[in-house]
Amino acid sequence: MKTKNAAAGKSPPHDSAVLHATGEARYIDDIPLPANALHAAIGISQCAHAEFKTNLAPVRASPGVVAVAAAADIPGKNEIAPVRPGDPLFAEKTVHYAGQCIFAVAAADEKSARRAAQKAKITYREKPAVLTMEDALRKKSFLIPEKDFFRLRRGDAKKEITRAPHRLRGEVRCGAQEHFYLEGQAAAALPQEGGDMLIYSSTQHPAEIQKLAADVLGIAMHNVVVQTRRIGGGFGGKETQAALAACAAAVLAQKTGRAVKLRLPRAEDFAVTGKRHPFLGKYLAGFDKNGKILGAQITLAADCGMSADLSHAIIRRAVLHAHNAYYYPAADITGIPCKTNKASNTAFRGFGGPQGMLLAEKMITDIARFLGRDALAVRRANFIADGQRTPYGQIVHKPPLADIAGALARNASYAAKKKAAEKFNKENKTRKRGVALTPVKFGISFTTKFLNQAGALLQIYRDGTVALNHGGTEMGQGLFIKIAQIAASVFGVPLDCIRCQPTNTARVPNASATAASSGADLNGMAAQNAAMQLRARIAATAARHWKCAADTIVFSEGTLRCGKRAMSFAQAADIAHRARVSLSAAGFYRTPKIHFDEKTARGSPFYYFACGAALVCCEINLHTGEHRLLSADILHETGSSINPAMDLGQIEGGFAQGWGWLSCEEICRNEKGALTTTGPATYKIPTAGDMPPHFRVRLWKKPNAAKTVLRSKAVGEPPLMLALAGWCALADAIHSANGDAKNLNAPATPEQVLSTLPELN
Amino acid sequence: MRVQMTVNGKAVSGEVAPETLLAQFLRENLRLTGTHIGCDTSQCGACVVLCGGKSVKSCTMLAAQAEGADITTIEGMESPGGELHPLQEAFRQNHGLQCGFCTPGMVMSAADLLRQNPSPSEEEIRHWLEGNICRCTGYHNIVKAVQAVAAAK
Numbered sequence: 001m002k003t004k005n006a007a008a009g010k011s012p013p014h015d016s017a018v019l020h021a022t023g024e025a026r027y028i029d030d031i032p033l034p035a036n037a038l039h040a041a042i043g044i045s046q047c048a049h050a051e052f053k054t055n056l057a058p059v060r061a062s063p064g065v066v067a068v069a070a071a072a073d074i075p076g077k078n079e080i081a082p083v084r085p086g087d088p089l090f091a092e093k094t095v096h097y098a099g100q101c102i103f104a105v106a107a108a109d110e111k112s113a114r115r116a117a118q119k120a121k122i123t124y125r126e127k128p129a130v131l132t133m134e135d136a137l138r139k140k141s142f143l144i145p146e147k148d149f150f151r152l153r154r155g156d157a158k159k160e161i162t163r164a165p166h167r168l169r170g171e172v173r174c175g176a177q178e179h180f181y182l183e184g185q186a187a188a189a190l191p192q193e194g195g196d197m198l199i200y201s202s203t204q205h206p207a208e209i210q211k212l213a214a215d216v217l218g219i220a221m222h223n224v225v226v227q228t229r230r231i232g233g234g235f236g237g238k239e240t241q242a243a244l245a246a247c248a249a250a251v252l253a254q255k256t257g258r259a260v261k262l263r264l265p266r267a268e269d270f271a272v273t274g275k276r277h278p279f280l281g282k283y284l285a286g287f288d289k290n291g292k293i294l295g296a297q298i299t300l301a302a303d304c305g306m307s308a309d310l311s312h313a314i315i316r317r318a319v320l321h322a323h324n325a326y327y328y329p330a331a332d333i334t335g336i337p338c339k340t341n342k343a344s345n346t347a348f349r350g351f352g353g354p355q356g357m358l359l360a361e362k363m364i365t366d367i368a369r370f371l372g373r374d375a376l377a378v379r380r381a382n383f384i385a386d387g388q389r390t391p392y393g394q395i396v397h398k399p400p401l402a403d404i405a406g407a408l409a410r411n412a413s414y415a416a417k418k419k420a421a422e423k424f425n426k427e428n429k430t431r432k433r434g435v436a437l438t439p440v441k442f443g444i445s446f447t448t449k450f451l452n453q454a455g456a457l458l459q460i461y462r463d464g465t466v467a468l469n470h471g472g473t474e475m476g477q478g479l480f481i482k483i484a485q486i487a488a489s490v491f492g493v494p495l496d497c498i499r500c501q502p503t504n505t506a507r508v509p510n511a512s513a514t515a516a517s518s519g520a521d522l523n524g525m526a527a528q529n530a531a532m533q534l535r536a537r538i539a540a541t542a543a544r545h546w547k548c549a550a551d552t553i554v555f556s557e558g559t560l561r562c563g564k565r566a567m568s569f570a571q572a573a574d575i576a577h578r579a580r581v582s583l584s585a586a587g588f589y590r591t592p593k594i595h596f597d598e599k600t601a602r603g604s605p606f607y608y609f610a611c612g613a614a615l616v617c618c619e620i621n622l623h624t625g626e627h628r629l630l631s632a633d634i635l636h637e638t639g640s641s642i643n644p645a646m647d648l649g650q651i652e653g654g655f656a657q658g659w660g661w662l663s664c665e666e667i668c669r670n671e672k673g674a675l676t677t678t679g680p681a682t683y684k685i686p687t688a689g690d691m692p693p694h695f696r697v698r699l700w701k702k703p704n705a706a707k708t709v710l711r712s713k714a715v716g717e718p719p720l721m722l723a724l725a726g727w728c729a730l731a732d733a734i735h736s737a738n739g740d741a742k743n744l745n746a747p748a749t750p751e752q753v754l755s756t757l758p759e760l761n
Numbered sequence: 762m763r764v765q766m767t768v769n770g771k772a773v774s775g776e777v778a779p780e781t782l783l784a785q786f787l788r789e790n791l792r793l794t795g796t797h798i799g800c801d802t803s804q805c806g807a808c809v810v811l812c813g814g815k816s817v818k819s820c821t822m823l824a825a826q827a828e829g830a831d832i833t834t835i836e837g838m839e840s841p842g843g844e845l846h847p848l849q850e851a852f853r854q855n856h857g858l859q860c861g862f863c864t865p866g867m868v869m870s871a872a873d874l875l876r877q878n879p880s881p882s883e884e885e886i887r888h889w890l891e892g893n894i895c896r897c898t899g900y901h902n903i904v905k906a907v908q909a910v911a912a913a914k
Contacts (some may be wrong), residue, residue: 013853020861021849021868023835029795111778121816180896182799182862183809232797232862233896266800337814476860476897645856649898653859656899680804688887688900695901 001539004556006489012122015474015481015500027232028186028202029263036261037188038066038106040111040243043120044272045095045102048341048673049129052095052102055121059105062119064112067256070103074251076218080243081318082208086307087344089216089247090582095124096306097342097724098674103205104248114265125701126167127342131673133280133303136338143308150312152601154391155330160295164286166368171283174355174746176303176667177348178275178677179345180685183232185248185273186263187596189253191745193422193614194410196223197250200229202241204473206514210505212243213250224250229502234475236347239513241311252751253720267678274346277287277314278303281322281359291367291378295330296323296380300356304337305344310351316447316482316598317334318352320605323391324360324721325401326382331391336613341673347515349657350717353442358662358746361438361724365731366742375728376437380405384441392596394604395732396707401627402438404635404700405613409437412615412633413695421617425736431624433630434733437615438725440636442718443606444517445594451512452591452607454522458487460583462539464558464570466491469501470587471511477716478646483527485642487710489532492555493569506688517610517714520642522589523710532585535582541576542567544590574641592707593728608706610718612636614655614693614725620733625754627730629659629692634722639704652729653695658723660744663730764824768793769837777824783817784808786824794864795835799894806893809836809866813834816873818892834863838872847910848872857906859897867893871907879914881907 019025043059045052059068062092071078081087084617107113127616130141140146187201187209197217201209206226214221226246231238249262264272284293301320304311315335322333364382368375379558383401390396409415414437421433443602446452453662456470468487474480480500488495502509512522535555543550548562558569576583596603617630632655636648664684668676677683703711730748731741739757746752765774768791775790787793787810797817799807803821810819811833815862845850851857858864868889874881874889881889886907887900895903 011856013856014858014861016861017853017856017858018845018849020858020864021838023793023865025861026794026861027797029788032792046883142862174871180894182805182860182894183797184799231860233860235896266802367814398903448846474857478859518762644820649856649859650904652899653897657896679802680800685894685896686899687894688890688904691900693883695899697901 001535001553001555002047003489003492003552004554006644007485008497008642011643012481012495013366014478017483025230027230028200029184030186031188031200033188033259033261037261038209038250038256039110040104040106040250040260041117042101042248042268043103043117043525044268045098045100045128046092046113047095047124048098048280049650050095050114050124050126051093051459052124054102058104059116062116064108065105065116066108068103069251069255072218073255074627079215080212080247081307081431082310084238084308087309089244090598098672099343101244102273102634104252106252112270120636127203129673133233133278133301133338133587136299136340140284141305145307148333150316150319150601152331152333152391157295157297157330157332159299160330161284161286164294165288167284168366169284170366170742171281172359172361172745173280174358175662176278176345178196178270178667178683179348181237183243184264184266184269185245187249187260189473190247190258191253191257195219195252199224199226199246199250201226201228201242201246202232202238203228203246204475206230206473206503207511208513209243209246213247216247217250217254225504225506227502227519228473230688231473235349236272236351236515239347239368239515241346244272260387266568267466270678271675273344274305274309274344276661277349277355279318279344279355279419280689281666283359285361285363285367287367291371291373291380291382292381293326293328296328297308298333299357300359301336301337303340304346305340306341307344309344309346313448314347314352318356320443320447321356321635322359324357325384325439326360327384327388328391333391337481350720351516352477353717354658354661354721357721357724359662361728363474367726369735374533376409379439393602394606396609398610399441399609400637400700400702405437405439408418408613408615408633408635415617417617428675432622432736433617433619434731434736435617436725436727436728436732440504440718440721441609442712442721443529444610445513445605445607446516446518447590447605449596452522452594453512454526454589455508455511455588456523456535457507458527458585458587460534460573462574463575464497464568464573465496465503468498468527469504469507470523470527470715471503471508472515472519473503475514477519477540477650478643479514482520482642482646482744483524486524486528487531490535493558495654497558517716517718519716520712521708521714524586527588528709529589529732530585533585534583537581538572538576541579541581542572545575549564553626595676608704609711610637610715612718612722614722615723616729618726618733620730621759622760623735625750625757627750627753629726631694634690634697636719636722637700637713638715640711641699642710642712645700648697649717654719655722656686656691658720661724662723663744663748666747666749690740762825764828766827766830766832768832771836774902779825781824782820783822783824783827784819787819793834793836796864797865799862803878806866807863809869809893811869811873814876816870826906835868837867851906851909855902855906855909857898857902863893863895867895867903875911880911883908
């Protein structure tokens with residue numbers, strides 16, 4: 001059998017586009033709840049590190065309050081950590097960061113709950129707090145002993161650096177980044193009969209919410225159902241961080257026997273949840289006269305906050321990406337997990353990759369400056385080539401880096417842009433322009449092997465419509481429409497024949513988080529697998545009906561055909577049902593070939609790499625350090641794109657988010673370690689006017705050599721790192737102003753840029 | 762206190778506490794949940810509605826301030842026959858949405874822009890939308906959607 005006129009490769013709008021545009025789409029706060037539902041609020045620590053005592057009587061006595069829950073009220077485990085323990089739902093005896101949740105209160109309405117939460121009497125006995133990475137490094141405040149740090153070594157880096165014609169030392173810092181999903185953390189818990197709990201959660205990881213809620217409530221996983229129809233933005237911030245709202249609501253719901261909704265106000269959302277890890281990266285590099293790197297010693301210190309959360313995996317990815325797209329013949333790269341009294345920093349689009357790659361691009365920028373060579377020439381001299389191995393030993397097959405960089409440089413006129421900037425810089429004393437073209441090579445797969453699996457459940461009903469379930473969550477990226485396209489392509493039916501169901505732990509069990517750019521790769525394959533099983537069953541049924549061979553049946557445009565005979569897909573489904581053929585199939589997929597030994601830091605953790613490049617021009621004002629992007633041209637790999645419009649959206653949005661991280665998003669704290677940036681009034685993310693007036697994205701659509709679903713490539717995270725071109729363009733402009741970009745850090749706010757510039761006369 | 766106003770062409774009224782925000786009144790009393798609360802502090806623009814045709818952030822306006830006003834929310838943008846407003850259709854067609862949370866506010870803000878300036882330049886659109894934050898799209902397709910409607914007028 002075969003399918004014609006496939007839906008894949010076209011660009012239908014987002015599956016919820018109409019619901020989004022009409023306001024009909026329901027987010028957590030919009031879901032109708034029973035009339036007696038309660039609303040919850042939380043009480044949080046004001047100290048970064050302290051022993052504390054609570055008097056919650058005033059909270060209980062506050063008007064409208066129905067229940068209060070603190071650590072002692074948790075029937076099961078007081079733990080919502082994803083991997084290693086250390087993240088209590090409610091703090092016990094000691095708080096480890098300002099913003100840590102101490103208790104939760106449920107009241108008749110949201111206002112009463114929030115007012116009541118403010119009335120808690122909490123007394124603190126402060127303890128010394130570690131609030132900066134420098135302090136952590138000085139005091140050796142680490143998550144694990146130094147001997148266990150993740151260290152990646154190839155060859156004798158020290159020797160190669162010593163022998164190299166040139167040596168250079170440098171460092172770069174990058175700050176925290178708030179996810180700023182537009183829909184804040186929110187969940188609603190609805191008690192069911194027999195002690196079961198139904199939870200609506202705005203999460204990227206329903207299966208983990210299910211596990212954690214079961215543990216916290218002291219019930220089994222099969223007693224908890226978590227459902228997520230859509231989330232109003234995630235970006236990694238609702239992978240582990242969604243657990244607090246869900247579990248606190250569940251505890252209160254269990255305690256009261258009533259539905260409880262908890263939606264964090266934005267300022268609390270900022271204070272309570274972890275951010276992208278700040279990093280301090282240092283390098284010592286040896287290189288030749290062309291800038292070709294011969295050896296590199298790198299340390300990547302990460303500010304993990306008060307617990308492990310996902311930090312070890314994030315640092316691992318940072319270390320594995322500290323070579324970005326380049327070949328280091330000898331390397332010694334170490335990740336340092338600093339423990340500080342801050343909210344536990346967490347997953348954020350790129351998952352350590354951006355921080356590792358920033359170090360690589362900084363090193364190349366410094367080397368080019370030192371040698372007085374064009375930075376792109378130095379990048380090209382270092383591109384990892386076909387058959388070479390990454391520092392961790394994975395062979396890279398035909399990376400399109402040189403091809404993409406070459407095509408982009410040609411089509412977007414790198415040389416002409418450089419020349420124009422030089423001319424502008426000669427003619428202007430107070431404004432300078434910079435140009436940079438940087439590559440991205442991002443490893444695709446969870447580096448934790450077992451997470452690389454997915455399930456799907458497809459049901460065909462008697463009228464020929466299809467209900468599609470899989471373990472992935474829709475957070476705006478267009479996953480649901482892509483997977484619907486994949487299923488429609490197998491059945492040869494119109495897209496509207498496929499209905500995406502909310503992600504639900506009762507339909508597909510044990511799903512991994514929708515993270516690591518893996519959503520379509522993993523869930524798409526599982527859905528395709530389920531669809532193929534069903535297509536084979538339907539073809540066999542039709543073949544019996546027509547007395548023809550099943551492999552001669554063609555599925556196309558909602559119709560099955562065999563020679564001159566035809567029947568609708570709906571007829572075929574009905575015939576199959578009457579013939580007692582199961583029209584429900586579970587699909588499964590596990591990524592082949594990947595392996596990694598964490599102890600030796602060797603292996604092939606990635607099924608493939610996704611590459612791209614960006615060419616960015618910027619302008620800085622030497623009086624103020626203010627800057628703006630003039631243009632951004634991007635060429636990025638998507639393989640055989642399942643939905644080019646969705647992929648373009650990911651690339652454009654990823655670039656904008658990366659540019660925010662590198663240029664304007666600055667998290668600040670007071671001397672006590674409490675955030676002073678607690679909302680968009682003080683924390684600036686890019687707006688429409690911050691994007692370059694010329695912004696052109698093109699897809700590099702060569703089919704994936706790895707056998708991915710329809711030969712597509714993952715596109716969630718890699719484009720974020722295209723924004724590094726903007727940061728390197730700033731460095732270029734600073735050099736043109738005789739400034740010293742060796743001191744440029746991220747975010748490169750105007751103050752930061754100004755600090756690198758010489759005094760103007 | 763009692764408030765009365767016109768919402769999406771219908772006379773409505775309700776009993777509210779004096780400090781009730783317009784956003785809360787719309788969402789909780791009228792169950793018009795297409796108006797979203799994103800930041801609580803009137804920067805993000807997810808809560809934008811039209812008050813007498815003019816865009817306002819309903820999370821910084823009291824319900825009492827809207828007494829007697831003519832309010833349009835995202836739910837009131839479709840034609841009586843259920844056809845999408847041209848801006849809604851353009852956001853869909855141009856993929857000017859991803860997670861969708863900012864979309865209603867974007868549509869309402871853009872509607873006010875086009876009322877005041879039927880053919881804005883790209884720069885004017887970008888400047889106008891600076892009070893509406895989108896974390897997903899990079900704004901490219903949002904601007905395109907507004908341009909598409911402006912061009913069709």
